[in-house]
Amino acid sequence: MADYDTTPAVLDRAGLAALVRVLAGRGRTVVGPTVRDGAIVLAELDSADQLPWGWGTELEAGRYRLRRRDDEAGFAHSAGPQSWKTFLHPARERQWSADRDPDGQLTIVPDRPEQPAYAFLGVRPCDLRAIAIQDRVLAGGHFADDGYRTRRSGAFLIALECTEPGGTCFCVSMGSGPGVEAGYDLALTEVLDDDGHRFLIRAGSPEGAEVLAELSTDRADEATVTTARTTVAAAAEHMGRAMPPMDLRALMGDSLDAERWDDVAARCLSCGNCTLVCPTCFCTTTEEITDLTGDHAERWQSWDTCFDLDFSLLHGGPVRSSTRSRYRQWLTHKLGTWHEQFGSSGCVGCGRCLVWCPVGIDITEEVAALAEEATS
């Protein structure tokens, strides 16, 4: 039993606005979805007014479009071009600074700016799973990425159960949605029916319960609870895509010599978009920067992609010089060897890699083709 109140409550839109104010009042940087540049992006929010009320998305492999909805739903859209790793595991970050004094003595210190205490508003179940996966990768091993750990341990997560999956979603087949059970501070379910526009809200941590207590909420009525439950259950039936129901890890292990890799390599541009939008892809590289005096240096870490030729560079050349081998690396890592390395699959079924692939390569289609090749 939880040692805090987990009784569901109901918030209206004004209540949601109050939630943003309460979080900001607690010194948190609130980040949530908002419309910008023709997409629903994640950005710092000053108020709940900036949420994408009345906006939806149309998703297909290689296609993303905003569309006006008939209703005022704020969270009836699917995963956008960013994920929360943009904030927890930023694209570029300074790791340390080094100074050399006139005697040649080195002073090397961790040099990160003060990390904001984030509150993430509207974390979808797939993305909540992605955060749990990055937790294991970046903070769950023998060594921890200090920057990630600091930001993550200070982050307040408001999950949002999925009620309207997109055409590229397949979280059900990856076991990560559309509902949420744990790993959040607060969980929201958006309900829009004849009884009005409201949110079912429940606490998943003591701090979540504390924040909830600061809001004026009504105890959830039976009808709202039931509607929320059935809407989420219905969402599970409306996934645009599905992974083949099989042991994907075994399939990856058995497919290293598959001919399908040549087929996908003929389409893949090796651009790395899929790795940038993927909420679990974590690879980074480092660069060394010096100032003009030559006595001050900084180490920066930035996102890298296994589709880059230099990624596997070893003395004379790259280990993975063909697109075939780089796509294979990405997919077999994501669905296969991730298990050995970090104890789970690296895919959460968010569909971003399909949407943002410039040539529309569909991970579910590729896996299905590998499965077919393996059984034929």
Next chain:
Amino acid sequence: MIKTTTSLLGTLDPQSRDRLLTTAKEVSFGAGDRIFSEGQRADRFWIIRTGSIVLDLHVPGRRSATIETLGSGDLVGWSWLFPPYQWHLGAEAQSPVRALEFDATVIRALCEADPVLGRAVARRVAEIIGHRLVSARTRLLDLYGPYGSGPGS
């Protein structure tokens, strides 16, 4: 001491081995002695008991190029098994060498007369040649060169 897995005699069945050994005679070479030269008739072969032998190739205007060294237990020479029975390389004792010497004509005759023995000997020599070919090919990569990755890098 003759190692069991890689020498010519080691993997032959005891009967075949004894039949070969009865034809062998003990010989010795002093350091620097030439044992055979490229192009000569390959009428004998040796199995080294102690010491080492250099296989070399004559290059005009240069010192003889050392291709490989052979040591205890190693077979010296296989050109005796295949026509035209001529040495491809030269051989010289690098240190005092004691070896078993076999007469190629006798061994070939034995192999002709007894196909089981013949097959065993041919197969064993082929394995040794294969092993040396793999080594030579690996060395072609110049793995320990500056980038450890051979030509093209």
Next chain:
Amino acid sequence: MTEVPVPYQVVRRSQETTDTTTLVVEPVARALPPFRPGQFAMIYAFGVGEIPVSVSGILDHRHRLAHTVRAVGAVSAAVCAAAEGQELGLRGPFGTGWELERAAGGDVLVVAGGIGLAPLRPLIRAALAGAGRYRRLNLLAGARTPDDLLYADELRCLADAAPAHVAVTVDRPGHGWLGSVGMVTQLLNRADFAPGETTAFVCGPEAMIRATARDLRHRGVPADRIRVSLERNMRCATGHCGHCQLGPLLLCRDGPVAGYDRVAPLLAVREL
């Protein structure tokens, strides 16, 4: 906290070959945790960058470490050029070690190719120090030319002192070389070990490792007793950057030393 390099000072440097240098370093103030043979450090050349380098010596005196570095890129060249007294940054220890204790009661067979001898050097020292716990110690080393052979004096001493069988071979003999010529696997014919009770420790270019491991398997050394040290691109050494993957292995964490039983199928896949 291993995230920031710790200053170490170069106290001695020796030029091993034209492009390879051994640096002995000691902590300026705080020392890193103790290294085990086979593990590696990330060495930071101020303003240039970091490279992974296995320890080639673990000294009791003042927490000193030796690193043998070959100048092949910008960072390794800068590290090689470090003068005595100069400070470098070190992070570590990282990765799996050789785990010499696996050989307890049996024969120890060390096979090195080129600079692969460097990570094996602390293992050889440990085996000599632990004489009695192991049976025969064989050290087989291959080099490009006689001049490229690392630690030549030490090897000579070792061969003379004779607790170990030491054999060296080169690909290209120069004038006056009276030793072996050929691949390091050829030396296996003359080494004295009982394959079934041998633990082999192999380091060198990957093609040399594969050839050696195959040969050892053929002779009857069990695959899990062939310990090999592998190399891939490495940026962080802490398992977070993803660069050093070899299939399921993160070589900074699950390597560099691994059993041939585990890596043989991985090394067989091209561009894995």
